[in-house]
Amino acid sequence: MANKKELRIGLIGCGFMGRTHSNAYNRIRNFFPELAYIPVLKAACARNEERVKAFAEQWNYESYETDWKKLIERDDIDAIDICTPNDTHAEIAIAAAQAGKMVLTEKPLARNVEEARKMVDAVEKAKVANTVWYNYRRIPAVSLAKQIIDSGKLGKIFHYRANFLQDWTISADLPQGGEGLWRMDANVAGSGVTGDLLAHCIDTAIWLNGSIKDVNAVTETFVKERMHQLTGKVEKVGIDDACIFHCHFANGSLGLFESTRYARGHKALYTFEINGEHASIKWDLHDLNRLEYFDHSDESRVRGWRSIHVTDGDQPYMDHWWVPGLGIGYEHSFIHQAADFLKSLETGEPCSPTFRDAFETQQVCEAVLESAASGSWKEIE
Ligand code: SOE
Secondary structure (H helix, E strand, C coil): CCCEEEEEEEEEEECCCHHHHHHHHCCCCCCHCCCEEEEEEEEEECCCCHHHHHHHHHCCCCCCECHHHHHCCCCCCEEEECCCCHHHHHHHHHHHHHHCCEEEEEECCCCHHHHHHHHHHHHHHHHHCEEECCHCCCCCCHHHHHHHCCCCCCEEEEEEEEECCCCCCCCCCCCCCCCCCHHHHHHHHHCCCHHHHHHHHHHHHHHHHHEEEEEEEEEEECCCCCEEECCCEEEEECCEEEEEEEEEECCCCCEEEEEECCCCCCCEEEEEEEEEEEEEEEEHHHHCCEEEEECCCHHHHHCEEEEECCCCCCCCCCHHHCCCCCCCCCCHHHHHHHHHHHHHHCCCCCCCCHHHHHHHHHHHHHHHHHHHHHHHCCECC
């Protein structure tokens, strides 16, 4: 495309997240034509040659690699996008930053604070653009919630409540680890629902309601032993299957968070509710274009919860899509993040959440796990 600057991307990992990010890059040029930068899909990378070749063809990558170290060495690539399991994020991100590449990584930033700290140091030392794909921030209704809160309409905030519920690990026959199951393996994932699901809730919460001061948590592992797909042996399960914590935010409000993979009937129910002095907000991933809003300053005869269908051109991101009334979906949150990253290269402003922003979420996750292990309150440093 004439007059466009190129952001040449090398993407690592061709699983679920590899697809969401690749889809985002492919759709940018049609739906965000005003951006100065366009993504150019230079290479996809994964260990299995047959799979990565097919992936590269399917998603329009010019080439493929089977060794991420080779990808990072290539001088026709500007940005490395990490869509691999959590145990590889730190090594790849640090090497990419040291090679002068921009780095985008799937959430959570890392398995733990120690890895995350090294990643933040690496991108900041190399002064390379970076972001973490906490995609739910960029659902228009969630972005609208942010605008409403920042405008002060809620007044003093008292409560922040969030849930992320799934049910896919209930069967005791499900192996831990192995193909498509790395989220079940504590060595690979770092933790269970805390790093995988609560990390989303914590990221959104910090974004909407500010820092978390301290936490008090309980975790449970309902199935204590599972067969490991790679070793074939029955081994102790190291992940948390469920986690509940409460907390204090720095603004004085109380937080209540719950996540589980044992809520029969729920596949990906992410909800949050915020109660302020003057108004409240709630949102539900299963009805993601809708924001529920209650404003106590409404005339009392007609006061009640408003159900805002966030599809209008003057609501966040929606001027890029169809016409008022027509909704968008999960995939669009990734397209919006890719667009915001490209925009950040134009403006020079960091694309939030940066590694440093996501470090705070990592600190909260670690404090949650430590609190659950010790049975006591844990402060966030
Ligand atoms: C787990 O099932 C999962 O895919 C998470 O890893 C994602 O981050 C979340 O958005 C949906 O659920």
